[in-house]
Amino acid sequence: xxxxxxxxxxxxxxxxxxxxxxxxxxxxxxxxxxxxxxxxxxxxxxxxxxxxxxxxxxxxxxxxxxxxxxxxxxxxxxxxxxxxxxxxxxxxxxxxxxxxxxxxxxxxxxxxxxxxxxxxxxxxxxxxxxxxxx
Amino acid sequence: xxxxxxxxxxxxxxxxxxxxxxxxxxxxxxxxxxxxxxxxxxxxxxxxxxxxxxxxxxxxxxxxx
Numbered sequence: 001x002x003x004x005x006x007x008x009x010x011x012x013x014x015x016x017x018x019x020x021x022x023x024x025x026x027x028x029x030x031x032x033x034x035x036x037x038x039x040x041x042x043x044x045x046x047x048x049x050x051x052x053x054x055x056x057x058x059x060x061x062x063x064x065x066x067x068x069x070x071x072x073x074x075x076x077x078x079x080x081x082x083x084x085x086x087x088x089x090x091x092x093x094x095x096x097x098x099x100x101x102x103x104x105x106x107x108x109x110x111x112x113x114x115x116x117x118x119x120x121x122x123x124x125x126x127x128x129x130x131x132x133x134x
Numbered sequence: 135x136x137x138x139x140x141x142x143x144x145x146x147x148x149x150x151x152x153x154x155x156x157x158x159x160x161x162x163x164x165x166x167x168x169x170x171x172x173x174x175x176x177x178x179x180x181x182x183x184x185x186x187x188x189x190x191x192x193x194x195x196x197x198x199x
Contacts, residue, residue, distance in 0.1 A: 014150055017172035040175050041150065061155075087155035088162045089172060 008105045010080075011056035013047040014040045019089045020096060029100060032056065044068065052076050057108045059096075061087055066114060066123075073124070078108030082115050091117070098134050147180040149173070156184060 010031040012021050021033045032054065034040055039050060044064060051058035057078040058065070065079050073079060080099070084091040099115055107113075107122070114121040115134065122130045144153045151173055159169045166181055 014173075014175075015152075015155075018174055019172045035175060041148075086158040086162065087152075088158050088164060090162065 008100065008103060008108060009054075009056040009077075010059045011047070011051040011054050013044070013058060013060045013062060014042070015060050015062040015087075016082075017061075017087070017089050017092060020092045023089070023093055024096060024100070027097070030056075031059070048076070048079070051079075057105065061092070066112065073110050073112060076110060077105065078111050078113065080108060080113045080115060084117055095134070102134075146173075146176055146184045149176050149180065151176065153184050153188065156181060157188075 008030075010024075010029065012031055012033045014034045016033065018033055018035055021031050024031050034042070034047060034050070037050065039046065044062065045068075047058060047060070048065075048068065052075075055077055057080055059080045059082065061082050061084075063081060063083060065081050068079075082092055082095055082099075084095050086092075095115060095117055099113075099120065103113070103120075110124065111129065112123045114123065118134055120132050120134050121128055145151060146153055146156060156169055159172075166178065169181065170176060170178060
């Protein structure tokens, strides 16, 4: 195993590449894609509800979720928005591997993590709570 | 949970995937098959429609007329 398993469990919405999900699974991460649940072409609100139902943090490339966070993520496993400057698996895989090696489910719960290639910004109720280098 | 609706534009037809994602793949040397592997529910013909739309919107508007 090239890096340690994260205890965080993830649910990827339809914007997240299936190829990245396959790769993360091969590294031992627990991640389910919306495609596996037959939940493509569904509204974003449904993905938020599904991730809550599954008790898995929602991981996405869709920056619209940053605005939904201002509504409420109370009692939600959390949302991770990857903003890599590119949607290709090469870039996304690299960020996800670095991120998942250092976060756990408690660091995401009730929060939104905005993740770029260089930093992680943690937000709650639309406000920045903390910021760290990735 | 209160719903917030944000209008989504410039998407691959019959999907919620932005055309910008497709352009990232092309820019970085991926094939259309590589893009379809990431989003397997999208049909190749819809990717071609998206590319045609870009061609019509950008190229025709500036150069072809």
